[in-house]
Amino acid sequence: MMITKLEEKKQSMYDTVLNQFEKTADLIGLNPNIKKILSLTNNEIIVHFPVKMDNGKVEIFTGYRVQHNNALGPYKGGLRYHPTVDVDAAKALAMWMTWKTSLAGLPYGGAKGGIQIDPRNYSLGELERITRRFTYALGENIGPEHDIPAPDVNTNAQTMAWIADTYMSTKSPSERSQNQHVVTGKPVGSGGLEGRDRATGFGVYHTIKLLHRSRGETLEGKTFIVQGFGNVGYWASKFLVEDGAILLAVQDAHATLYNAEGISVPHLLEHSSPRKGSIKGFEGAKEIDPDEFFGLECDILIPAALGNQITEENAFKIKATVVAEGANGPTNPEGEEVLLSRGITVIPDILCNSGGVIGSYFEWLQNRNGELWQMDEVLEKLEKKLTQVFKNVEGAVKEKNTDWRTAAYIIAISRIELAYNQRGIFP
Template identity: 40%
Template structure:
């Protein structure tokens, strides 16, 4: 299976070839500017001390300070984080944000960690990397299995170290600490806006459009809820332990209520208020190959690969996860005439809302929910329109279009600085 870093480098090389990029610039963009590593000591519940591998990868800051989330996951690797940091550079560039790309992670299973352990781990991460983060250096945010609460612990530790308030050092915070109301749903909301724009171009009507969503965390749930409320038929949902399918569709909110009560989506397949007696259990792999109009991978990377791309039947694939489609699989989907909305556009609502939060923290002036919602919608729709027009004009896939626009902007910034 092709690694995410390999896919990321292939995507860059492809864009660089079309752009006739200078070799020195390509070399600069192919590797991260800074690779930060440390082992974080945590006093465990049993009294023993355990060390957790932690990373912060800062890819490029030609457009502005580094920006990117921190994930807590047992499968975090330095190669994965390097790829995610590179993708963040392109995402910020495509959206026109004044940020570069970064990403961080700790190798840990948060589901097996106590609140006390997670707190010490979060504060320990800041202790390790505080010299390299800050409002004008690198602004972290939540990612997989990290939350506003974790951001509040990190902010608190950072402010203890720098000895002054610095709310814009972290985004995705609780509202009481300078966060914004829309942040928790922003990634899913941005994906919903982009998905709506894409379906209108494909002439798909919501009421007759079927949707399968892999992943039912914050992002998967919110885009499922928004699509369902807009009239789309959500026929399949999954979490890490399995999936449910019902051709008649079901309510994401009722499914979430059931999941919180029973523990997994799989345990909800026989609950009448969720999927009815026509529902059935399927695997995450089977979900990706369902005969649906829209497929939304919203879990982890490398889910659609050379192994299963031929079996994907969706007309529209919306990448709400980072790197869910490998470079090889992307070529196959293009040959099948499927529209793939790349992650650097589809899931960019989160970093856009983070930018709004950073701006408001810096100015000490906060917008209403409605104003933030409208700004997010306008920005995402404008970027979709620009990417779509460039795609049509130059006979490019949506990914090729987005990458050429994003990479070109960063490359020019690098050249201007050299």
């Protein structure tokens, strides 16, 4: 049965990433000592902190930051505010970030974290106090050359601005300007990068475009469905539609919408934004049973919500020929086996949604060097980098005669292994 409320199974998600890692490690004959290091996280930080609510009562919140590996550079990864956040979910997501930054050729390691809350239950003022208190509780566990958070599920540019301001406020006046790049994904007026908001969705779109181009096809007339209409789902849909594709269906935690003639992306955004992200009640499409979503006739499926949505229990329903993973870990190993056996191409998360962390790297560089980049320059740089990474993976797919995820993992893990072999392991 499909997970209709888009809830991810946290422990099994960690099992998924370990399964993927061990499969690749065995395939490339990874050094056993390096395998031991990479199979565990470096640090798992759990903080409990009090925050005064609008009604005067104090609530205690639990926050997490898991730092998986920093062999290639500072830890890098998002912070999410969601009821499913816990240490196991953060461990899985941190490990994926290590592979993602390595695959992209960035000087970063992997981390992830967040707070176990549903932000819809709190006012803007409460969310600001929660965020600032969480930042203070993390203390020196984050830093611009140590661990650099970014937006993720239910966090955004405003969240990052609060974190940056709080962190910078703990420094002496002479040091504050040197710590602006403690987070990425900030508002443009607060040191953010033009285009960072669309970087992940643009990456999803561009990898889909590159895959079809490699097959001698265009996106004109291609049909697609999207699970999740947050930042990633919206921007991916916008770019795809502008390139001639047709959005047939959208699913979120509250509703599943379908329109055989196509769904208007701008109108759906206009409807959902004031409703805290809910697509329910949109008049430009009919609401259908959630269990019908994966079985809809289409060319491309974009899971852009949470983890473990495509499993062995529903993968057989999928009629798309391409699954482009906008979310992290949306397909479990058993579900992927079903997809591959049916000839469906899976563009893996560490390639498909890497536009976000590449954009974050650009913002980090911009702050670090005191530069300002324009939107067209950012998208041009992003497109160039994504194309390079895509071609690397495509080459490995052909050379190793394997699937796209395995090819991506081979490149990512081999790069980290090389770093350890060259530097050695501290005694």
